[in-house]
Each structure stands twice: as structure tokens, then as C-alpha cells.
Amino acid sequence: MTETSTALPEEDVLQQALNWKQDGKDVALATVVSTWGSAPRPAGSQLAIDETGNMSGSVSGGCVESAVIQEALDIMQSGESKLLEFGVSNDEAWEVGLACGGKIKVYVEKLN
Amino acid sequence: MQTELLKDLQDARRNKRQVVVATYLNSGEQSLLFPFETKEKSDLLEAARTALIGDKSSQTEIEGEPVFFNIFNPELRLFIVGAVHIAQNLVPMAVAAGYEVTVIDPRRSFGSEFRFPGVTLDNRWPDEFLADADADRRTAIVTLTHDAKLDDPALQHALRSEAFYIGALGSTRTREKRHQRLTREGFTEDDFKRIHGPIGLDIGAKSPAEIAISIIAEITAVLRKKLS
Numbered sequence: 001m002t003e004t005s006t007a008l009p010e011e012d013v014l015q016q017a018l019n020w021k022q023d024g025k026d027v028a029l030a031t032v033v034s035t036w037g038s039a040p041r042p043a044g045s046q047l048a049i050d051e052t053g054n055m056s057g058s059v060s061g062g063c064v065e066s067a068v069i070q071e072a073l074d075i076m077q078s079g080e081s082k083l084l085e086f087g088v089s090n091d092e093a094w095e096v097g098l099a100c101g102g103k104i105k106v107y108v109e110k111l112n
Numbered sequence: 113m114q115t116e117l118l119k120d121l122q123d124a125r126r127n128k129r130q131v132v133v134a135t136y137l138n139s140g141e142q143s144l145l146f147p148f149e150t151k152e153k154s155d156l157l158e159a160a161r162t163a164l165i166g167d168k169s170s171q172t173e174i175e176g177e178p179v180f181f182n183i184f185n186p187e188l189r190l191f192i193v194g195a196v197h198i199a200q201n202l203v204p205m206a207v208a209a210g211y212e213v214t215v216i217d218p219r220r221s222f223g224s225e226f227r228f229p230g231v232t233l234d235n236r237w238p239d240e241f242l243a244d245a246d247a248d249r250r251t252a253i254v255t256l257t258h259d260a261k262l263d264d265p266a267l268q269h270a271l272r273s274e275a276f277y278i279g280a281l282g283s284t285r286t287r288e289k290r291h292q293r294l295t296r297e298g299f300t301e302d303d304f305k306r307i308h309g310p311i312g313l314d315i316g317a318k319s320p321a322e323i324a325i326s327i328i329a330e331i332t333a334v335l336r337k338k339l340s
Contacts, residue, residue, distance in 0.1 A: 018118055029113055033137065033180040034171050044169025044182050081140040107137060107180060112114050 013057035017048035017111055026051035027111040028072035032059050033083070037102035051076055059106050060086070071108050081109040113142060120144055121184070128186035128248060132160040137171070137178045148249065165337070186250050187212050190331070193238045193266040194256035195223035198281070201324035202254075203231050209328055211252070216241045218262070238266035247273035252331045254279045254311065258286070264293060271303045277334045279311040279327060308334075 020027045030047040032039070040061035047057045047065065049072040059068060064086045071084055084106045117133075121144060124131040132145040134156060147161040156179070159172045163181040171180045188211045192199045195217035206213050214232045217223030223233045234241050238255075247253060253270040254277075255263040263280060267290070270278045280290065287309045294304055312326030313333065333339040 014118060014122060018115070018122060021115055021118075031135075031180070031182060033135075033169075042169070043171070043180075046182075083137055107135065109113050109140065111118065 011056070013046045013048050016056040020048070020050040020054070021111050026076040028075050028108055029111055030059050030068045030072060030106050030108045032104055033107045034105045035102060036104075039102035039104045041104075049073070060104060064104070064106070068106055068108065075108050075110050079110050079112070081107065083107050117142060117144060125184050125186070128246075128250075130164050130186065130249065131184045132163060133182040133184075134160060135180045135182070137180055139177075186248065188335070189214070189247075189251045191216060191242070191245065191247065191251065191253045192256060193217070193254065193262060194258075194281075195219070195228060195233070196256050196258075197320045198256050198323050198327075200227060201321040202256075202327055203228065205324055205328045206331075209332065214241075214245070216266075217257070238262055239269050242266060242269035242273070247275045249274045249276055251275045252277035252279075252335075254281070254327060254331075256281045256311075258282060260290070260293065264290070267294065267307060268297060268299070271299060271306060277308065277331050278306050279308040279330065281311045281323075282309060284310060 017027050017029055028049045030049065032041055032043050032045045035043055041059055045059050047055055047059045047068060049055050049069050053069055053073065055065065055069060058065065068084065071082060075082060086106065087103050121131060121133060124144065129146060130148050132147065133142060134145055135142050145157060145160040147157045147164065150157065155174050159174065160181055163170055163183045164185055167185055169182045171178055190206045190211040190213045192202060192213065192215045195215050199215055203213050203215065214234055215223060215228055216234045216238050218235055218237050220235055223235055225233065247270065253266065253275045255266050257263050258281060267278065267280060282290065291304055308330060312323055313329045315326050317323045317326040330339065
């Protein structure tokens with residue numbers, strides 16, 4: 001992280017993705033592109049994943065991350081970007097501290 | 113995403129440029145957009161500009177194609193000229209609202225670590241500070257000293273910047289005198305109108321804390337386009 005200047009937050013998801021890539025790892029990036037209802041994280045929220053399943057950031061505050069990681073690992077192999085859709089049920093929404101459910105679309109792409 | 117594009121994005125963010133990553137969700141095609149740095153006009157740039165102003169990443173249809181605009185606005189900054197009592201109340205409120213705050217006062221007994229623990233202080237004259245600070249479209253500047261020697265040079269610099277909000281403490285009478293001084297310096301009516309004053313929303317604020325609330329409320333209203 002030597003190159004990161006003070007202008008970026010210490011835990012910057014994109015910088016983490018770039019650092020992994022520069023370390024020679026395969027990296028995928030997941031981005032929330034739309035939300036309905038009380039989705040836990042707003043559009044633009046990002047999660048970076050490396051080939052060993054390390055992650056930085058979040059797209060939902062925990063409820064769909066493991067599914068996203070699975071897809072991300074596949075996408076690192078195939079190279080094909082994908083648009084995933086998740087419904088966050090009331091129960092799961094409750095788990096992440098929300099009173100009602102929501103829906104999110106997540107775009108997952110490989111860092112080439 | 114191409115690694116080169118990501119590198120360019122990170123450079124742009126470090127340089128506090130307002131940048132958007134546009135992704136065509138069907139084709140995966142991506143580009144970096146700097147809608148405030150070009151005179152070029154297109155639906156794509158217009159949508160990116162709207163997203164930056166609204167401070168919200170969002171998906172829109174461009175020529176029938178779904179495009180996602182991921183926005184990267186630089187951090188909001190607030191420059192407070194005058195390390196006065198109101199400033200002591202304004203700093204924590206501005207920090208809570210997400211601003212990176214700098215308090216500027218060359219009078220060291222005012223702008224001291226003792227009075228502003230943990231706050232970024234600058235003891236240069238306001239005009240020297242502002243000449244270096246590069247106030248941009250995400251910067252608000254307030255002058256609180258009541259002293260024309262300090263406030264005026266700061267306001268002159270502020271008016272030459274793109275700061276989204278400029279506010280000056282002082283009564284209607286003080287404001288009229290300031291108006292005359294700035295006019296003598298060659299500033300126009302439109303320039304002067306950019307200065308909010310008497311500063312703050314009119315909520316009947318009396319104490320320094322209440323005045324700070326009215327200031328942060330006014331800055332918020334301008335940022336979110338409820339006021340011009």
C-alpha cells in the first residue's frame with residue numbers, strides 16, 4: 001500500500017483489488033448496481049475478491065457475500081462478467097439489522 | 113474491468129477529480145467519464161453529471177442500453193476561517209456530516225491545539241492558505257472572524273474558486289460594508305450573491321452551538337440543491 005496517498009481512505013476496496021492484481025493474483029470486483037426496498041448497501045457499494053477467496057468491502061452487509069464469492073471465483077476462470085440478482089428475505093434482512101426485506105442486483109467482473 | 117482503467121481511476125481519485133465509471137451492463141464495456149472537465153455534450157455525460165451532483169451511483173438507460181454510473185466524488189471539505197467560539201461548535205458537526213475540516217487563523221492564541229484538539233489547524237493568513245488549498249466544487253468556505261482584515265482576503269479567494277458554498281458571519285450592516293469593499297475590488301453583483309450572509313438558515317439561532325447548527329443546515333441545503 002505504499003503508493004496510496006492520503007487522498008484515499010485507508011481501507012480502499014479498489015486499492016485492495018489493485019494491490020492483489022499487482023501481486024499476481026486473479027481478482028474479481030462485485031458492484032451493487034441497483035436496489036429495491038431496504039437493501040442493506042446502496043448502489044455503488046463494492047466487494048473485491050481474490051483467487052483464494054479473500055475479500056475487501058461489502059455488497060450487502062453479509063447476507064449475499066458468500067454467494068457472490070462463489071460466482072466471483074467462477075468468473076475469474078471464465079472471464080465472463082455477470083449480473084446477479086438477490087432477494088434479501090425478511091429473515092435475512094432481520095439478521096443484517098433491517099426491519100424489512102429488499103432486492104439487489106450485483107455486477108461481477110474480472111479484473112483483466 | 114481493465115487494470116489500466118482501475119489505475120487511472122485511482123489516480124483521478126487521488127487528485128480529487130470528480131470521476132464516474134460508466135459500465136454498459138450488457139456488453140461489459142467501460143469508460144471513465146469526467147463530465148465537469150469537458151464541454152462535450154452527450155446523454156452519457158449528462159447522466160454522469162447528474163449522478164455526481166446527486167452524489168449517488170445509479171443505473172440509467174442510454175440509447176436503450178442499461179448503463180451503471182459508479183460515481184467517485186472527492187471528500188467534502190469545509191474551510192473555516194476564524195478559530196472562534198462558533199468554530200469550536202461547528203467543527204464536530206461538520207465532521208459528523210462527513211466533511212474534512214480545516215480551521216484557518218493566523219492568531220495563534222485562537223487557532224491553538226488547546227482550543228481545537230485533534231483538528232487540522234492552519235496558522236497562515238487565509239489568503240495564503242486558500243492560494244494553496246485548491247477549493248473545488250466539493251468545498252465549502254465560511255468566514256467567522258468579524259474582522260475584515262482576515263475575512264475579506266478569504267472571501268476574495270473563495271469567490272475566485274469553484275467552492276459550492278461561501279458564507280460569511282456578520283449582520284446585515286456588516287454585510288453592506290463588505291459589499292462595498294468587494295465592489296471596490298472589482299467583484300460583481302453576481303459574485304457577491306454567492307456569499308451567504310447573514311450566515312446560516314434563519315432558525316432564530318442565538319448561542320454559538322445554535323449558530324453552528326444553522327450554518328451546517330445551510331451548507332447541507334446548498335449541497336443538496338434545496339437552496340442556491
